[in-house]
Amino acid sequence: MTLPHVPLEGSLVRLEPLQEHHIPGLCAIGLDAELWRWTVTEVRTEADMRRYVEEAFAAAAAGSALPFATVHRASGRVVGSTRLAAIDLTNRRVEIGWTWLGREFQRTGMNTEAKYLMLAFAFETLGCNRVELKTDALNQKSRAAIRRIGAIEEGILRSHMISHGDRRRDTVYYSILREEWPSVREWFLERCP
Numbered sequence: 518m519t520l521p522h523v524p525l526e527g528s529l530v531r532l533e534p535l536q537e538h539h540i541p542g543l544c545a546i547g548l549d550a551e552l553w554r555w556t557v558t559e560v561r562t563e564a565d566m567r568r569y570v571e572e573a574f575a576a577a578a579a580g581s582a583l584p585f586a587t588v589h590r591a592s593g594r595v596v597g598s599t600r601l602a603a604i605d606l607t608n609r610r611v612e613i614g615w616t617w618l619g620r621e622f623q624r625t626g627m628n629t630e631a632k633y634l635m636l637a638f639a640f641e642t643l644g645c646n647r648v649e650l651k652t653d654a655l656n657q658k659s660r661a662a663i664r665r666i667g668a669i670e671e672g673i674l675r676s677h678m679i680s681h682g683d684r685r686r687d688t689v690y691y692s693i694l695r696e697e698w699p700s701v702r703e704w705f706l707e708r709c710p
Contacts, residue, residue, distance in 0.1 A: 520604065521642065522583050525634040527709065530627045532585035532634055535573055535598065539586040540566060542595025546619035553617070555656040557678050557686065573600060573615070580604065587618060587631055596622040599631055601639065603649065610647040611639050626709070632666055633705040640698045647692055653680065654687035663691050667701035 525532040533539070544563050553560050560566050576582035584600040597618035601611045613635050618628055639645040650668050652659040664670065668691035677688035693701055 520580065520583060520606075522577070525585070525631075525638055527590070527630040527634050529590060529625070529630045529709075530596075530634070531588045531590050532599065532631060533588055535570060535577075535584040535586050535600075537570075539595055539598075540570055543570065543586065543598060546594075546596055546622075547598075547617065549620060551620065554681075555653040555659065556617075557680050559681060573598075576600075576602060584615070585631075587627065589622065589627065596627065599635065601635055606643070608647075609643075609645045610649060611643065611645055612649040612651070613639075614651060628662070629666070629705070630709045633702075633709050636693065636698070636701065636705075640695060646695045650691045650693075651688050652691075654689050660689060666693075667697065667704055668693050669697075 522534045524534065540563075544566050547560060547566060548562065550561060558569060560569050573582060573584035577584055581604050582600050582602040583604070585598065586595050587597040587599055588594065589596045597616070599616040600614065602614055603610075603612035605611070613632065616628065616631070636648055639648045650663050652663060654660075654673055671690045671692055674688045674690065676685040678686040680686040
């Protein structure tokens, strides 16, 4: 099955399939070390951002990811990036991750709407039974946001990844299942314009 890599439209954001022309906009908003604090990727320069995008392209070419540029609909400005990844259509599961927004666009409802668009796409278009999310165990802000949207914490993988400064990162996994999607969807519809 060829994955449909199409724009996902909300009222605040448009998730556009990531392309080369998005790189300058991503650099304009994303060369901020604080945005990458809890990730295993360091993006500090335009060359780093280009590598980050090229890795996303390679994952898309392999059929394991659908990377998106997050675009503020009102201004047309690129404000971040996200992706569906670890795509496993045989077992009908995907992961939402690699998500970041420029600081001025955090806590604006844009990330919430982007998550809704991707969850709806995963459950309603791809027919997934499970959507996974994960974050650094130390990232309390991200953990709270993931719980807030209705994802269930499943456990911690200890020493799962190597982060900045050779720190061994523990990773917390969360999921939303197909049978949980209707109530999660209602939560989003009450909050997304």
